[in-house]
Amino acid sequence: QAANIGVVGLAVMGSNLARNLASREGNTVAVFNRTHAKTEELVAEHPEAGFVSTASYEEFAAALQKPRTAIIMVKAGGPTDAVIDALVEVFEPGDIIVDGGNSLFTDTIRREKAVRETGINYVGMGVSGGEEGALLGPSLMPGGSDESWITLGPILRSIAAIAEGEPCVTHVGHDGAGHFVKMVHNGIEYADMQLIAEAYDLIRRGTGKSPAEIAEVFAEWNKGELESYLIEITAEVLRQVDAATGQPLVDVILDQAGAKGTGAWTVQTALSLGTPVSGIAEATFARSLSSHPEQREISRDLPGPTEGFTAQDPDAFIEQVRLALYASKIVAYSQGFDEIRAGAAEYDWNIDLGKIAAIWRGGCIIRARFLNRITDAYSETPDLPVLLTAPFFVDVFTRAQDAWREIVATSAKVGIPAPAFSSSLAYYDGLRAERLPAALIQGQRDFFGAHTYKRIDKPGTFHTLWSGDRTEIEAEDTH
Numbered sequence: 001q002a003a004n005i006g007v008v009g010l011a012v013m014g015s016n017l018a019r020n021l022a023s024r025e026g027n028t029v030a031v032f033n034r035t036h037a038k039t040e041e042l043v044a045e046h047p048e049a050g051f052v053s054t055a056s057y058e059e060f061a062a063a064l065q066k067p068r069t070a071i072i073m074v075k076a077g078g079p080t081d082a083v084i085d086a087l088v089e090v091f092e093p094g095d096i097i098v099d100g101g102n103s104l105f106t107d108t109i110r111r112e113k114a115v116r117e118t119g120i121n122y123v124g125m126g127v128s129g130g131e132e133g134a135l136l137g138p139s140l141m142p143g144g145s146d147e148s149w150i151t152l153g154p155i156l157r158s159i160a161a162i163a164e165g166e167p168c169v170t171h172v173g174h175d176g177a178g179h180f181v182k183m184v185h186n187g188i189e190y191a192d193m194q195l196i197a198e199a200y201d202l203i204r205r206g207t208g209k210s211p212a213e214i215a216e217v218f219a220e221w222n223k224g225e226l227e228s229y230l231i232e233i234t235a236e237v238l239r240q241v242d243a244a245t246g247q248p249l250v251d252v253i254l255d256q257a258g259a260k261g262t263g264a265w266t267v268q269t270a271l272s273l274g275t276p277v278s279g280i281a282e283a284t285f286a287r288s289l290s291s292h293p294e295q296r297e298i299s300r301d302l303p304g305p306t307e308g309f310t311a312q313d314p315d316a317f318i319e320q321v322r323l324a325l326y327a328s329k330i331v332a333y334s335q336g337f338d339e340i341r342a343g344a345a346e347y348d349w350n351i352d353l354g355k356i357a358a359i360w361r362g363g364c365i366i367r368a369r370f371l372n373r374i375t376d377a378y379s380e381t382p383d384l385p386v387l388l389t390a391p392f393f394v395d396v397f398t399r400a401q402d403a404w405r406e407i408v409a410t411s412a413k414v415g416i417p418a419p420a421f422s423s424s425l426a427y428y429d430g431l432r433a434e435r436l437p438a439a440l441i442q443g444q445r446d447f448f449g450a451h452t453y454k455r456i457d458k459p460g461t462f463h464t465l466w467s468g469d470r471t472e473i474e475a476e477d478t479h
């Protein structure tokens with residue numbers, strides 16, 4: 001029986017995605033894994049899936065209907081290149097190769113270009129939702145050509161998560177657009193997690209509540225405007241008791257956060273695009289800081305504030321933290337969407353930002369109620385230059401204003417690190433400022449490097465003769 005779709009790479013993500021595909025009406029799924037025993041194991045464990053088992057790339061290609069469509073789910077980097085090279089050998093023009101791994105978008109741009117020359121379509125696709133998402137419904141962010149979307153669209157729609165009746169998938173844009181958007185998704189995820197962690201830390205230190213009690217706070221928050229998967233699982237984690245010690249699990253987990261690199265990619269890319277994703281950067285660096293025990297050890301006795309901290313009115317304090325979290329979260333998402341906007345301009349992708357927020361409402365890690373507001377904001381003003389200026393968000397900032405400032409001030413005063421809260425507020429105030437001290441920086445740059453400056457009162461580019469008589473001359477624009 002010919003298969004209409006194939007999966008290469010049957011580790012946890014690939015086998016779950018293959019099972020998801022097989023469970024949908026009309027799909028027959030061919031499967032292949034470099035180590036054939038894994039293919040046999042999967043096929044034996046899931047007879048209901050009706051998999052077509054293949055033992056070589058040739059057999060895999062022969063099992064697929066034309067145009068052949070294969071989704072690769074292997075380790076990013078060299079392994080993905082190896083599989084692409086093998087598939088290009090056995091596929092024909094018009095066939096479609098989809099990379100569902102966590103590839104860096106610039107690799108995807110390179111691969112798309114190379115594969116396109118053979119006449120085969122290449123699609124880089126971001127997949128979010130982890131193992132469970134892959135099995136039950138992920139959020140899917142495919143890039144690639146319009147032609148491949150015609151074949152892929154219906155298949156992907158059938159396996160994606162559903163949010164408010166809509167499948168969480170859209171054709172994001174050409175070549176690397178899908179992996180770019182997935183990368184920023186992960187960056188936003190870093191920021192969101194860090195903000196939640198800071199909120200937890202402030203509440204714990206400020207009120208002395210136990211993790212189980214704070215779990216109730218998060219569970220309560222999850223019923224309101226902060227409702228999201230990450231808030232929900234935070235309550236679950238805080239509630240968990242360690243079987244071995246009887247302690248809250250969060251107290252026996254080593255406080256050194258790991259990272260697989262997508263946060264760093266988001267920040268590195270933002271730096272080259274000149275997009276200030278300060279919340280994502282702080283979140284990424286906060287993980288790095290936590291992971292240097294030797295530096296933390298030697299720094300433990302550095303001077304800090306003399307007085308301890310207890311919130312006078314714990315309930316009021318918790319509400320302030322909630323508002324600060326919401327306002328900072330809006331900043332983080334606004335920054336992430338700014339990076340997507342800048343990436344789309346740089347790489348010539350036509351990305352519908354409102355649609356991106358819509359496909360993140362289900363399946364993925366940052367799924368949240370408030371993503372609807374982002375979709376609304378972009379449908380009202382598709383070319384909105386700064387997402388957080390949309391009326392709905394302005395209302396939140398109006399409400400959260402005092403609490404946000406109070407929490408950032410308190411954290412600084414009492415010595416509780418809240419880098420994502422405070423950098424989000426600084427970004428917000430930077431945007432609001434009528435005049436920025438950037439003018440002084442331009443003056444300094446002109447002083448030591450003759451980098452020139454522009455004036456507010458007339459066009460042109462100017463330089464002051466700092467080491468001469470300090471008169472101003474018109475100069476060539478050197479930025």
Ligand code: NBP
Nearest residue numbers: 009010011012013034035073074075076079082101102130
């Ligand atoms: P892994 O990332 O652990 O990759 C294991 C798979 O890669 C196995 O099937 C392995 O085959 C295959 N492979 C390797 Br390694 N080198 C190969 C080569 N040279 N040729 C052919 N196959 C090769 O699997 P995963 O955790 O299922 O993730 C798959 C992809 O999905 C990754 O890119 C990951 O970043 C991405 N992703 C993961 C998640 C998640 O939550 N885990 C979420 C979203 C995306 P073998 O059996 O022969 O060794």
